[in-house]
Amino acid sequence: MTHIAIFFWAISLQFFCFPAAAQGIDPHLVYEQNCAGCHVPHAGEFVAENLTISVGELVGKGSKRPVSDLLATGHGKLSEPEIEVLLQHFSTIQETGNLFRERCIYCHDRAVAFARGDLILRDGTLFGRYSKRNVEEFLPGHGRLDNPQAEMMVDVLKRQLNTP
Incomplete structure (x- = not known):
């Protein structure tokens, strides 16, 4: 396989397997531009303070309303790809238990x-x-x-x- 063929294969693999990544959407930037104006400045803090997992779904701690439903109704005025990226980002933060925030942020x-x-x-x-x-x-x-x-x-x- 030529270098050009490998390059196009890698790009197409990324596009089909990781559609949000292929669109170049940075979840940090999405949060900071669309959410931080009303919520805390960073997604890690937001997830720790406001979100939890209930019945396998990311929900608000107080409302118990699924975050996906809230965003789908227009909260934050996000596009579908931005919602997808942000939900994945929030879920990953939740799954790691904010470990970086608890152990590393003091020095880094x-x-x-x-x-x-x-x-x-x-x-x-x-x-x-x-x-x-x-x-x-x-x-x-x-x-x-x-x-x-x-x-x-x-x-x-x-x-x-x-x-x-």
């Missing part, structure tokens, strides 16, 4: 800023941009993270680098 910037500014992904492995340390090897024990938490944090940081 927000996860997205830290990952995009200080880390690099090479051949699927996360490295410190300046220290050149393998993050997967470094994290267990760092910031009092146990091995499962370190693995989860690596996934969180990789996701920050894999979103546009």
